[in-house]
Amino acid sequence: MVAESNKALVEGTASYAKVLLCDLPGDRDLFLMLWPPHVSTCIHGHPGDGCVHKLLEGKLTETMYSRDGEKGKCQTIFPGGSSTFINDDMGYHKVWMH
Numbered sequence: 001m002v003a004e005s006n007k008a009l010v011e012g013t014a015s016y017a018k019v020l021l022c023d024l025p026g027d028r029d030l031f032l033m034l035w036p037p038h039v040s041t042c043i044h045g046h047p048g049d050g051c052v053h054k055l056l057e058g059k060l061t062e063t064m065y066s067r068d069g070e071k072g073k074c075q076t077i078f079p080g081g082s083s084t085f086i087n088d089d090m091g092y093h094k095v096w097m098h
């Protein structure tokens with residue numbers, strides 16, 4: 001059941017839709033995010049328990065940053081169907097939808 005929806009501005013040029021699908025016990029939520037092509041997030045972290053991404057379709061590039069915002073840990077391209085996890089102990093990241 002969709003409990004909430006909103007739009008968030010991403011880097012001032014485009015937006016993505018983020019829909020809360022389920023408010024889970026504790027500090028956990030399940031979101032469906034719809035990104036148009038060529039939209040990127042800013043560099044951000046995932047404090048607490050972190051974040052699991054499941055890419056349903058498309059292709060996404062993740063660039064990892066150290067916690068001080070320095071680039072260069074690695075860059076990975078994820079195909080549709082892939083899953084990944086990040087938390088602040090691993091660093092920060094920026095993701096870009098192809």
Ligand SMILES: [Fe+2]
Nearest residue numbers: 044046051093
């Ligand atoms: Fe993220």
